[in-house]
Structures are given as C-alpha cells and as structure tokens.
Amino acid sequence: MAGRTQPVSSWPGISAAALVAALILGTLATVGLRAETSGGFNPSDWAALRFTLLQATLSAAFSSMLAIPVARALARRRFRGRRVLIALLGVPFILPVIVAILGLLQVFGRSGWISDVLGVFGLPPIQIYGLHGVVLAHVFFNLPLATRLILQGWQEIPAERFRLAAQLGCDGMAMFRLIELPMLRRVLPGVLAVIFAICLTSFAVALTLGGGPRATTIELAIYQAFTYDFDLGRAALLSALQLALTAAAALAALKFSRGDGFGAGLNRAIRRWDGGTPLLDAFWIIAAATFLLLPLASVVISGALGLFELPTLVFRAAAISILVATISTMLLLLLAVPMAVSAATGRYGIVELCGILGLAASPLVIGTGLFILIRPVANPAMLALPVTALVNAVMALPFALRILVPAARDTIERHRRLALSLDMNKRTFFTRIIVMRLRPQIGFAAGLAAALSMGDLGVIALFADAQIATLPLQIYRLMGAYQMQAAAGGALVLLLLSMGVFWILDRGGRWHAEA
C-alpha cells in the first residue's frame, strides 16, 4: 500500500509518533545521562528478567486464548443485559492496582470466598500465591481487554459475509475456518503483544500474588534501583531492556498479523445463521462473567460500607481525576487518530511501534525524566496535572491504536478510489470520511483512555504536592493512614466514575445499535 497515492495525509500521524517516541526515549536518555554511576546488571536482574518473560508470556497466552471462546460466544449470542455485561467486563482493567489486589484476594485468597466455600466441605483453602497466582491476576486484568479487542474483530466482519456463508450452506466449522480464523489471525498477534507488554511492567501484582521475592520483575528492579540503591544508570538500563523486549514482541506481532481485510459491507447488524452450541457459549459467558465479576463484587461490597463516611476530600480528588481524564482523553485522540491513519496508509510498522512503547515505558522512568527536564524551567508541582494527563494518554495509546488501526485501514481501502477520483481534499477526507466512519472505534478508544486515566496512579505521586491529588492517589493516602474503610469507599467511587465515563464515551460513538 505504501507506494500508492493516498486520499489522506500521513504526516500528522508521523509527527505524533515522533513526539511519542521523543517523550519515551528522551526521558529514558535524560535519566541515563543524569546517572552518576555507569550502571550495569546485577546477577539478580537476570533472574528478574527470566521471571518477567515467563509470567508475561504465560499471562498473554492465557488471556488471549481464553478470550477467543468468550468473544465468540458474545459475538454469536444476543441476550438481555449483554451490553451491560460487556461494559462491566471492561472494569478490572481500570482498577487501581492496590484495589484490584485486595478484591482478587477477597475471592481467591487463603480466607477468600472460594476458600470459605471449600472449608464448608472440609477442604483446605486454595493456594493462590505463586506463578499461577500471578498469571491468574494478569488474566483477570487482561481477559476483558482481549475479549473486547477480539469481539471488535468479530464485529468488523461485514454482515454480508455471514449471510453469504449461510446461503452457501456453511456449517459452524466451515464458518470458523473461512471467516473467523482469518480474522483471528489478523487480530490475535496484536492482542498478544499488547498484553505481553502490559504484563512486562507488572510490579505490585506480580510480587503480591507471586508470594515473595521469587516473583521479582524488571519493574521492581527498576524501582529498587531508583529508591533503594539510587543507581539511575541501572534504572535506565533496565528500562531500556523493557523497551527492547516490547519492541521485539510488537515487531513479531506485526510480522504475523498480515492479512487482508474483509472488504466492504453495508453495515447491517450482524446476524448469524450457524446455531453453534448454545450451551457451550453460555458456559463461556457465565464462566468469564463469574471470574471477572466476583472480585468486583467484593470491591463493591467493601466499598458500600465506606461510602457513607467518605471525607469530602475524596470528592475533590474525584473532580481532579475527571479533569485529568478529560485532558488525557483529548490528548490521546489528538495523537491516536492521526497515528492510526498513518499506520493504515502503509507506514504501519514504525508508527504502531512508537505507539506500543508507551506501555513498556516504566512510569517511574518517564516521570523521573520529565521531572529532571521540567525542573530547571518550572516548578514540577505546578505541572502535575498536565504531565499526568500526558503520560496517561501515552500509556493508553497502544490500546487506542489496536482499536483504531484495523477500522482505519478498512475505511481508507474502501473509500480511497472514490475519494481520489473525486479529487477530494485530504483534510475533507479525514474529517468527513475517517472521523465519521470511525466514530464507534473513536468512542471506544476514548472511553478506554478516560477510564484508564481515571484509575491510573501514573506519575502524579512524583509531582503532586499536598493540595493536588487524584482519586487513586487519595485512595493510597487513605490506606496509608489506616483509613481502609474510607479507601474502600473511594475505590467504589472510582469504579463507578470509570465505568460511567467509559459508558458515556463508548455509547456516544455507537449511534447504531451494535455493542
């Protein structure tokens, strides 16, 4: 595609990608240059590297594989509450880490609900701590994301393909082989790469669920290098290692996810004529919903008690969080939509690569780098909110690109010739065709970005002073002050806010009925 005349300009996206790359690599270089010692790996860093790779690979594989039957079941079935369920499934992903850990262990811990039930039958409690615990927690976080991304793949198959297949008498198996498998081949590598990158930077979750220092990840080693040893050189080196691993995963994903789209359709609502096995679909939907919603239920239950004695500070923090999420979402769209267009018009690799780096960049390194850069010119505390919003936007970028790029590619492919033959202005093509056609995806990406930004502690802790705190930071402060009940109430407020903002933006984009 790269050589062909395109109806839309790709330089805004390339500039955006360059900006993101400059932010990530620039902050890394800043930290590295500020180092007093030359740095170097410890023997224990290699153990951390091995464990990080192992858990990230397993987590990505399990999350993606389990997401396929769940997404397929959701794509095939229509039932009451389906849309609510899909919205709820997005929640684990946006919970602050500390809240998610407590929620998960309320269910799966030694004295959790499942162990309690086992105890009734005289069985020992489940042993959650270990590698399997780390993977379970990461599946909890990422299964919903994988499901949403794969489900979107299903929904982007034009309804006419299924209609045609049904007319030709394809059974479920043939339909899977001819329509769904090619779609999965296109979507899955990217999903795997994104989840791999997320899990690569896991720290508190991996340590707590892993049960001890055996579960040391690279991100913990970075934290240790910063605060325990103050070895900035080593911190930068470890962070570069994380980036290299993510880049390798992303390049592999790009290589394997080649494949043509499904061509044009008339945007009819998808109907399926292959019955499939309703029971099996029901099993997958119920199993996934139970697994994901139980820990959320525990967050809601413990939070409900604290809701009545919430200090007003929590509401102030919530207002600040909404502000940060709004700025962050706008920044994200300014970066992501042009980048998706560039990626879709052929410069696929490099632009998407820049995008995915945001996930692998250690927030501590970005934050510290920005701190060093900003300090000579301004008081970092004054810029706490914009900086947090910017970093959150960069972290949400990989998800937004995964959502936007396939649809952008299809749209450009579909309307390219007509637009060129009409000699349509490139800007007009962008605003009238791309933005309009991509509304559902833009809404989904904006919702995800806003919710992520709402729940992310991000770099605010490095910058904020006493007066400015986002809701996640305020929750941490409450917990640090023994106020566990109020913190649980704050977590519930956060959960409701994140869901609300996701719901509004996602619905806003979807003016036609498909969830």
Add this chain to the structure above:
Amino acid sequence: MKHLAIAAGILTATSAVAADKPQLTVYTYDSFVSDWGPGPKVEEAFEAVCDCDLNLVGVEDGAALLSRIRLEGENTDADVVLGLDTNLIAAAKETGLFAPHSVTADYALPIQWTDDTFVPYDWGYFAFVHNADASAPANFRELADSEAKIIIQDPRSSTPGLGLLLWVKAAYGDEAPAIWADLSDNIVTVTKGWSEAYGLFLDGEADMVLSYTTSPAYHLIAEEDASKAAAAFDEGHYMQIEVAAKLAGSDHSELADQFLNFMVSDAFQQIIPTTNWMYPAVTPSSGLPEGFDTLVVPQKSLIIDPSEAATKRDEALSEWLGALSQ
C-alpha cells in the same frame, strides 16, 4: 496594553505579598502531608509562630524522599527534609547536602542521640500485629515453628520491610539466613508497601502482619476497637527513628533552624502520636495520649548503628533473597 498593565500589577502585588513572608519548603513523605497525617496541624502551628509560609511537599516515602533530594542535588528547593530514618542517615550524609544542627532536647528515645546533622522527631518499634484474641509467638523461632501465617513487606520497596530485615539481622547476626529459611513457610506473601500488607491482614488473609507496636493504638483511639495487639518478641524489637535535617544550600537557614527547634517542642510533638501514630521524640508536657499506655513495651531495643546500616543492609538483603527464593 491596559490589561497587560493590570495583569503586571496583580503579579507584582502577589509576589510582594509572598516576599513579605519568607517561604520555608519542607520535603517529607506523602502520609505526613495527607489530611490525616500531622502535616496540616504542623503547618498551622508553625505558621502561628514563624511569620512565614510553611510549604510541605510530599514525596512517596522515606527512601523515595532521599532519592528526590539526590536527584535535585544542590539546586534543591528544599530547606528542610523531614522523614528519613536511621537506616538512611549514612547515605544521606554521604551526599554532603545536609548541614549540622544546633538543636538540644530532652529526648525520650530508648537510645542516646548524638547525631550532629539529623534531629529525631518520632520513633517506634516494628512489631507483628495480630488479633488480640489469638495467641502470639514470643520470638522469631517460635513464630517459625508455629503454623502462624504472616504478611511482610519487601525490603526493596518498603521501609517496614527493610526494618524487619535489619531486625532479624540485629537479633540473630550470622544465624539470620537460617531464621529466614525457617520463616519462609509462614510467609503468606510479600507486598510492595505497608498499605497492601495491612489491608490484606484486616481482610483476614494472614494471622499477623509486620507493622508497628503503635498500630493497635490507632484502632483503640480512632476506632475504639481493642481487637488488635502487637506481639512482644523477647529477642527485642528493632526501632525506627524518624529524623529531619536542614539543607546546607537553604536560602532560609535561620528559619530552617527555627523549624528544627519547633519540631522538638511541645506544639509539634503533641501532634505526632495521634496523627503519625508513632512515639514523640520528646514527650510533650501533656504526656502521651490515653491508650498509648496499653501498648506493648519491648524488653529490649535493637538498632544497627547508622554507619553500619548500609553494609549490613546489603548483606541482609542478599541473605533474605537467597532464603526466600528457594
């Protein structure tokens, strides 16, 4: 142009007000400045006597605080750093950024305080907190032999976690690795920070959690809940002494001295027990709040000399990693 002139007028006016009152910037850890911490009350009390503006800046925790100062170096905005502990003193002094103090006080510390740079403001003992109705082991060996499940914090990311590491090292020396090996089956998990560990303990995930002997005082005083207790260990308890110091490059050197003197006075010290939930470094004339008398008082106080803490720390960390990574 008129607008610009007005804007410039407002700007100069505000900076004139600010110039009237010197601003003292104190870097501290995040929980100190939170609304439940000592910060707001300390600010009010000090501003009432100093004719200045006290600017408290919160940084994650003690270790991150020192990293921040090292990152900013001689250009730091901080006049005073409050919230390091004895384990960090040697590394802090090595930076050469701190200036000697001239504070004298009648300290209520279990040890003699002689440091010329750092002034203590509160202290406490690390301890395992458990439900008062459950029996508790009397030392680490009993704990290791028992079925009791504990949650601890990672020494690489948490101050109490590092405290426990040095506690076992101070109590058992070369035998520390064996103690850790025996303890490994008691440890449910290791968390990044205190909050996760304490939250999990309150949720019933373990029988005991590493915290402070003063933790039950919070439940007793703030929640009127006597259900928590700290286990007294007969090999002694490791102490955490929290300290503050003046930066050598401070533009408000006299004001910083005034703050350090204020810090060991009644006005500051009486705020500490029920906001930071630690023992005040100098017992205020009003005494300790009711409820503190119910706390466990260790028979023996353990502490590793600050000058040795850094080397002992690295040695103990590799022993800990070795024993728990099996």
